[in-house]
Amino acid sequence: MAERQLAMVMDLNKCIGCQTCTIACKQLWTRDEGMEYMWWNSVNTQPGRGTPKDWEKMGGGFPNKKPDPGRIPTRAEFGDAWEYNHKEVFYGGKGDKTHLQIQGQKPDWGPNWDEDQGAGEYPNSYYFYLPRICNHCTHPACLEACPRNAIEKNAENGIVTVNEDSCRGYRFCMAACPYKKIYFNQVAKVAQKCIFCFPRIEKGVANACARQCPGRVRFVGYRDDQNAPIYKLVDKWKVAIPLHPEYGTEPNVFYVPPLGPARFDEAGDLDESTPRIPTEYLESLFGPAVHDSLAILKAEMEKAREGGKSELMDLLIAYKWKDMFGGFDRDPASIEWVKAESTEG
Ligand code: SF4
Ligand code: SF4
Secondary structure, three states: OOOOOEEEEEEOOOOOOOOHHHHHHHHHHOOOOOOOOOOOOEEEEEOOOOOOOOHHHOOOOOHHHOOOOOOOOOHHHHOOOOOEOHHHHHHOOOHHHOOOOEOOOOOOOOOOOOOOOOEOOOOOOEOEEEEEOOOOOOOOHHHHHOOOOOEEEOOOOOOEEEOOOOOOOOOHHHHHOOOOOEEEEOOOOEEEEOOOOHHHHOOOEOOHHHHHOOOOOEEEEEOOOOOOHHHHHHHHOOOOEEOOHHHOOOOOEEEEOOOOOEEEOOOOOEEEEEEOOOHHHHHHHHOOHHHHHHHHHHHHHHHHHOOOOOHHHHHHHOOOHHHHOOOOEOOHHHOOOOOOOOOOO
8 A cells, every 4th residue: 555646537527539648648658669559548439348349348356355367458459550551641752642541451440449439319329538547556456466576556656557677478467457458568578557657747747648638637636635636526525436446446547427418308308307328327337426426516517507606616627727736737848858768779
């Protein structure tokens, strides 16, 4: 157990699925050889099969307080990085006679293959976006499964990382993580995963995915900082809840569930009594706590609509971006970053 625990809250009512977070992470951390298929941050459409495909059916974690060995997702289930004819299009001198095309065998799956499909029948169809990173769990199944003790939970901030010098590529961690948020690098032969941007955090800078998010979806900070939004959203207002709490790993990424619009009735009028996103579906993702969370959100929204003051609504609107990061609001451009030495050659 770490002395303090860093955490993230993501407000699903504000995520627009733009993938800026995904690309911010990719640019910063997963550009080396063997990392092409890795998306430490992914944003999937719900309902949907997710990334890797059907990850919720692969086991792992501690369901009913017992360890479940789980299984390793295949490369095909993650979806490979596709090859394109970039050179031909951009440097081939063919003008408008060519266009971007996938090279080789046509893929039948990839991350976000089912993007924006969702569920339900028109006019009551629905979907929402679910951004995911490693949850930096309090009870990390990945760490417990590693026979080399290569996975470490930082004692001061609770960030979970892989020590690549100790890792021998056995991949028990990939099978054991119920969120399927560890990848295997076939070139370096080690497991790799989200590091909660610890080199930025150490310098007072919020994670790249959070800092770059144009939707102001992500809050960052210590769980026990009572003056910061994480504590207020998770412990005080109890509207931010973990994904699949039944997996038993005690995640430290929390979600404000989506309210969604009302349904249309058969006459085409809005039926405010029935939510378009079925609450049973949300319960299957976030557990029974989702009912109280949605009720609190609705009540506070109503209060604010009627002109009342709502601390919760003010927090979620996030008028000032700096207020979202629990003190991790230093400008990354103001820091002289030292580039890590290359291990190649
Ligand atoms: S979390 Fe933010 S950056 Fe990521 S997809 Fe949603 S709105 Fe875009
Ligand atoms: S989400 Fe998975 S990889 Fe991340 S700490 Fe939890 S068990 Fe480990």
